[in-house]
Amino acid sequence: METFPAIITPFDESQVQAAVICSKKSGIQIRIRSRGHDYEGLSYVSRAPFIIIDLFNLRSIDVDIKNESAWVKSGATLGELYYNIAQKSKVYAFPAGTCPTVGAGGHISGGGVGTIFRKYGLASDNVIDARIVDLNGRILDRKSMGEELFWAIRGGGSSFGVILAWKLRLVPVPPTxxxxxxxxxxxxxxxxxxxxxxxxxxxxxxxxxxxxxxxxxxxxxxxxxxxxxxxxxxxxxxxxxxxxxxxxxxxxxxxxxSWIQSVLDSADCWLLDPRILGDFAEAPAIQLLLQSKIRLGD
Ligand SMILES: Cc1cc2nc3c(=O)[nH]c(=O)nc-3n(C[C@H](O)[C@H](O)[C@H](O)COP(=O)(O)OP(=O)(O)OC[C@H]3O[C@@H](n4cnc5c(N)ncnc54)[C@H](O)[C@@H]3O)c2cc1C
The missing domain is CATH 3.40.462.20 (Vanillyl-alcohol Oxidase; Chain A, domain 3)
Structure with missing residues (x-):
């Protein structure tokens, strides 16, 4: 396996473009990481020389209840997405996976199965627009990438470009x-x-x-x-x-x-406050939980 010469952690989209253009010019491969949950390590392992574009800084979420949609950047976790929706409305949700620390970038580009998928389908079925950086460093949205590429990025995995953000269709859930x-x-x-x-x-x-x-x-x-x-x-x-x-x-x-409480229940954190989903890694409650797990493992 190759070691990587650099991990690029962009703060804005132009830095993703620069990383793609530079690596192409230098003949170095790219691995894209949103939140690093890939079971096979595909976001950080390669046989050829490579860099990692790690998107954890691109994680903003903009929920628009009136239009039943949300833009989520790839580096956001599913927990952050669910929390931001619940902050705006108790009767909307998004059908994606149960693990709150999984990244929107990797999860949605591979499908995404969760507890309400029987009614609403996969996470990728509920993508209505996306912003990507393509092989040539261009930023494309649904209109400019065309329907074929838009179809491919919703479930076809990670080799079609760097997903910057998804526009998602929110789905209704009952208050209880x-x-x-x-x-x-x-x-x-x-x-x-x-x-x-x-x-x-x-x-x-x-x-x-x-x-x-x-x-x-x-x-x-x-x-x-x-x-x-x-x-x-x-x-x-x-x-x-x-x-x-x-x-x-x-x-x-x-x-x-509530639906947001059921998210915690699915993640085996049922005693905790939904606020921990808002910033999972930073929240005191989750740090305590992680510390207690580490102690148990000692
Ligand atoms: C603890 C755990 C629980 C899980 N629970 C569920 C579940 O409930 N339901 C379910 O369906 N799946 C589940 N998964 C699987 C998970 O959805 C996938 O592993 C997903 O790809 C992880 O996304 P990530 O961004 O965290 O991972 P990463 O390792 O960052 O990325 C995974 C893959 O997607 C690519 N990728 C990441 N970001 C981008 C991007 N912005 N643009 C293009 N390609 C990108 C990477 O290169 C890599 O190939 C779980 C996995 C774990 C480890």
């Missing part, structure tokens, strides 16, 4: 959503439940997202069934009981909350 959670052990027939879930999960009403996580606890195998329902608890329980009666789900397995 319901999250439910039931865990079954191997002794309770977890395998049977998993089989049933596989057969019904994609046929449920689109307001209901029901996922399963296989794990282990107390020397046994567990399957956790977690759900998000776009509505109140009584309806959530009714829909799950109708479609998956074997689960024996009751309202005591569920909690009503």
């Amino acid at each position: 959503v319901t999250v439910c959670d039931v865990t079954k052990t191997k002794e309770q027939g977890a395998t049977k439940f998993l089989l049933k879930w596989q057969n019904i999960a994609d046929k449920l009403p689109e307001d209901l997202f029901l996922h399963s996580v296989v794990g282990s606890s107390d020397n046994t195998i567990t399957v956790e069934f977690g759900s998000l329902f776009l509505g109140r608890v009584d309806k959530a329980v009714q829909v799950i009981q109708e479609n998956f009666p074997e689960l024996s789900l009751e309202s005591s397995h569920c909690s009503e909350m």
Whole structure:
């Protein structure tokens, strides 16, 4: 593997253009990093000489509730996006992933699956415009890049240019959503439940997202069934009981909350204040959480 001679951290778009033009002239490859969550390290590893353009400084978010849209720069995290939407309205959301520290740049260019995707599709399905720097250092928007390139950047990965920002379509959510959670052990027939879930999960009403996580606890195998329902608890329980009666789900397995609180719940930070999403890395609460995790790992 090559080491990189430079990490460029642009503060404005012209610096991204300069980095692209210079690296092209010098015959050096570019790796683009928004928030560095790539599972294979594609944003910071290469076999050829390369530089990293790291976009973490380009992270502003402009939410326009009246027009049901938002511009988000690539270096913003999903948590920052969700928080900024919730600051403006409790009844709008964006359908993207559950991990608040993932970057908008990498996530949306690869698709983006989250808890409301059954109703609203992938994050990339909800992009209505974008600004990119192309191979020649030009800044293009949807109109100037044309529909073919605009199609490619929404799910086709990272090789079409540097995404500077996305314009997103916001989607409506009710003021109260319901999250439910039931865990079954191997002794309770977890395998049977998993089989049933596989057969019904994609046929449920689109307001209901029901996922399963296989794990282990107390020397046994567990399957956790977690759900998000776009509505109140009584309806959530009714829909799950109708479609998956074997689960024996009751309202005591569920909690009503706002959509932004459900974001924290999905990220296993349910006790925390949504304000931590606004600046995830800096917030005192998340620092405490990280420190406690580090201590646990010692
Ligand atoms: C803990 C964790 C939880 C996750 N949860 C979910 C989830 O709930 N749903 C889901 O769908 N996915 C999830 N993912 C996957 C995640 O969406 C992808 O790995 C995503 O590509 C990460 O984006 P990033 O900007 O943080 O990563 P980066 O490593 O910065 O980038 C990922 C890829 O996109 C390219 N790229 C980044 N920014 C740009 C840009 N501005 N222009 C062009 N190309 C760019 C990079 O070169 C690289 O190839 C998760 C990943 C992790 C590690």
